[in-house]
Amino acid sequence: MIPVDDEWDKFESYEDYDNFTYNWIKECQRVLKPEGTIWIIGMYHNIFRVGKIMQDIGLWFLNDVIWIKTDALPNLNGRRFTNNHETLIWAVKNKDSKKYTFNYEFLKRINGGKQMKDTDWVFGLCRGQERLRDKNGIKSHPTQKPLKLIQQVILTASNKGHLILDPFMGSGTTAIVATALERNWIGIEKEEKYVKIANKRIEDYIKLKKV
Known part of the structure; x- marks a missing residue:
């Protein structure tokens, strides 16, 4: 994935970024049901700051799941690892949230009968065809996530009829997968072009x- 370069994702300082992150995560925690869970994805640029904020406001970690990319972009200057x-x-919402949805048996079944690991x-x-592009062949969204990744998240932690909230809807991947899996969804997006x-x-x- 390439870094987001849109105006909404540019901050003057780490303090500004932390304030923004605190506010939206706190609001997600407020509306999160006791049996629900929250998933936040990030890279080394931001995920550690995000994790600290999550713990500071009382969210209780279940796992850090690693999405391993089979076709990651190489580091062209040879100055760091790919x-x-x-x-x-x-x-989950807090340390007392014990009745959250986790489809353990389903995940074990699709993983060849073995308990699924976080890696x-x-x-x-x-x-390919999944990647949205404009008429000039330019990527329509810089961080469009693969359908299979979002599918795995939704299948892991929800059931048919559950409500999925994506506060950064972007290109609509969450909505597509939620619809396909018969989940309800709410998407929030600030940028009109992505809407x-x-x-x-x-x-x-x-x-x-x-059809």
């Missing part, structure tokens, strides 16, 4: 389902 993974922090999440980047992209993508998917 960044081959992203981290997903999986947490068994091996997926390629979003490429249009997500809406069209969702509309096209719904039309395709009706």
Whole structure:
């Protein structure tokens, strides 16, 4: 994945970033049901700061899941390792939240009868027909996540009819997967250009389902 370079993701200082992050995570915690869970994905640029904020406000960690990329972009200048993974922090509302949804047996079944590990999440980047592009062939969204990754998250921690909230809807991947898996969803997106992209993508998917 390439770093986001949109105006909404630029901050004057770490303090500004931390304040922004604290505010949106705190609001997610407020609306999170006791039986629900929260997943936040990030890279080495930000995930450690995010994790500290999550713990500071009382979210209780269940796992840090490692998405291993099968086709990570190489480090061209040879000055550091190829960044081959992203981290997903999986947490509940607080330490007293014990009745959260975790589809353990299903995950074991699709993992060849073995208990799934937090490093068994091996997926390629979003490429080919799945990658949204504009008429000039430019990527429509800089950090579009692969459908299979979001599918694994939703299958892990929700059931049919549950409500999924994505506070950074982007290109609409969460909505597409949630719809396919018969979950309800709410998506929030600040940037108008991404709202249009997500809406069209969702509309096209719904039309395709009706065919």
